[in-house]
Each structure stands twice: as structure tokens, then as C-alpha cells.
Amino acid sequence: MAPHFLTLFTRPDAAWHEIRQEEERNSVHYLSHLLLLALIPAVSLFIGTTEVGWSLAENERVTLDTRSALLLSITIYLTTLLGTLIMGGFIRWMSRTFEARPTLNQCIGFAAYTATPLFIAGLASLYPSRWLAVAVLGLGCAYSTFLLFVGLPTFMRLRQNQGLVYAGSVWGVAVLVLVTLLVSAILHWNMYLQPNYERTPATDQAYPTQDERPQ
Template sequence: MILNHLWGIYRSPKQEWQNIDKQKESYFYALSHILVVSIIPAGMAYYASAYLGWDIGAGVTAETIKLTHASAMSMAVAMYAGLIFGVCALAALIYEMAKAFDAKTSFTQSLDIAAYTATPLFMAGFSAFYPELWFIMMGVLAGLTYSVYLLYTGVPIMLHIPEEKGFIFSSSVVTCGLVLMVILMAASVILWSYGLGPQHM
């Protein structure tokens, strides 16, 4: 069942990583998990931008800004595609880096690590129900913190390497993940400069 590990990674992450490792799920199972979970931040971004609006400023000068439905939808679709690409790219990096650490793994296991590690960060998309920048940043920070924790917890279990080696490996993955994030942000800025930016109501 899709998302059947969702509760486990919050309740008892180490045990859940062991379950994921034992079950040897298929490539399409891990991919389907990503496809479903990525809907949350993309869908919430659309809803918040088109219906709730974003408050810019403070006090009496605050102004609520909304995007047109077409613009919000196109940005949500682009975000959805970007998130999926980012997770798959991270999985490819994990797979290639595992070779340098003498860890025997498959691309499917690497995709499992990337998919379940990214889940808390994607779940933070629910914070857009209250579209205040400070609140969303707190939600994203909490999701990112737990995602990093899941990575450090899961890598030694999934790759069957000592925890000391897993710590170094995970630190390398975090660095690569930050680089990927910067690349996606830079790509967004470039697309906006070509007239593909948001259109306000």
C-alpha cells in the first residue's frame, strides 16, 4: 500500500527503516510514494496563492497578494515536476556516492532513502494553510530538521555500513541536497526572467 511507511517514519524511524530494508520494495513503489507526497506542497502552494493570498507588509500597510488561477496552477505544476526531479536526482547521487563508500546498494534502495527522507519536508507544505511567511518558514525548518535526522538514521541501515561511515556519507548527501536546492532556485529565477513569472490578480 502506498504511504504505508508514512506513520512509521514519525513513530519509530529506526524500526521503519529496518522494515523498508527488509521488504525490498520495487522501484515503482518508491516512485509512487514520491508522486503522491509531492502533491502536498505543490497543491498547497496553488491553494494558498490562488485562494488565500499572501500578506506582504505589516499592520495597516499589509497587502494581500493573490495569483491568477492559471498562473498559480502553472507554478504548482512546475513545482511538482521540480520536486520529483530533485528527489530522483538526489537518489542518483546517493547511488553513485555509495560506490565510493564500498556500500552495495541498488538504485531502488537509493530512491527509498531519498523518498522517505524528503517526506517530512514535503509534509511541511501543509503549513501553507496559514500563508504567513514566518509560519511557513517555521514549518519548513521543522520538516527539514526531521528530514536530515531521517537521513542520518536511515543511511547506515539501508546501506549496511557502520554508523561512523554513515555519518560521513549522510553529511555528503546533505551537502549535495543543498546544492540541488540552489540549482532549482536558480532555474526558477532564470525562468522568471524570461517572462514565466507569476501573474498577480
């Protein structure tokens, strides 16, 4: 996993060639990458909401109890895996329009590697702040978009013009899937899992300030 993880950020075009070659040798080589990196936002969110907290009012700190934070983290982890599987299915379905004939497994692997910057962006959850989350998630989305447009023609072995149209279609569906799944996961956690918020007086330590619950 480590070589691909590094080259996706340093030499993305070469990384996609290597990933495709490895896929031909081992069709599920992406699995450890997906299962491990999807833990980053889930674990970071657990630590951030239980140990750091956020502030809704002056001199008050809000955290989640262990049960609520654990359920939130599990929900986010499962949603991340589900989103990757769904995007793999959409990528394969849309390939019928082009000359590519990838397998479902290849498409899931491509989605997993493309989402790597979004997984890394989950580290922002260690410090629950709305503006920090927006900034880091925006950067993660931007680099994932770059990986998508650079990598899809290479991975699917398409001509550049076909690859760009294909990537644009995938990007549009990805935005819809990301928003739908995240909103659904948070609403489900908030409405049905009954989270417990703990409010304590803030100390001299600076805590992030927000006027709404962490998302």
C-alpha cells in the same frame, strides 16, 4: 505507503528496516509515496496563492490568477520529482567510496522516504507567510536530516561510522541541490511564465503579511 509514513515519524529505525525489506520484494514500492506526497506542496501552494493570498501593503491583498498559480504548482511538483531523482543519482555515485553497492532505484527510493518531512512541510503554503514558511521548512529539514543519519547506515547496511560519513556527504549535496533547484524553478516561473498578480482591497479577515513575493 501509510505504514511507512507513520513509522517514519514514530519508529524511524524500524521503518528503515521495513522499507529495505519491502524494497527487496518490490523495487519500485516507493513510487506511489513519492508521486502522492510530492503533490502536497504543489496543491497547498495553489490553494494558498489563489484563495488566501498575502499582503504587501495595508488594506491590500495579493493573489495569483488560476493560470499563474497552476503553472507555479506544476513547476514546484516537477522540481520536487527532479530533485529526488538527482539526489538518488548522487547517493549512488557517492556509494562508490564506501562498501555499499546500492542500485539507482534503491537510492531514489531512499531519497524519497528521507524527504517525507519536507513534503509534509509543504502544507505551510496553504497560508502564504514568509515567517511561517521559514519555521515549518526549518522543522522539515531538521527531521529529514535526522532520518538521513538514522536511516542511511540501516538502509545501505553499513557500519555506523561509515554510515555517518556517508550521510554527512549526502546532506551537504542535498542542501546545494535543494537551494539550486528551488531558486531556479522560481526564477524560471517568474521570468518566463509571466505570472499575473491580482490586487484587491483586504477585508476584515486577517491575511499574512509579507514584504516580498511568495517563495
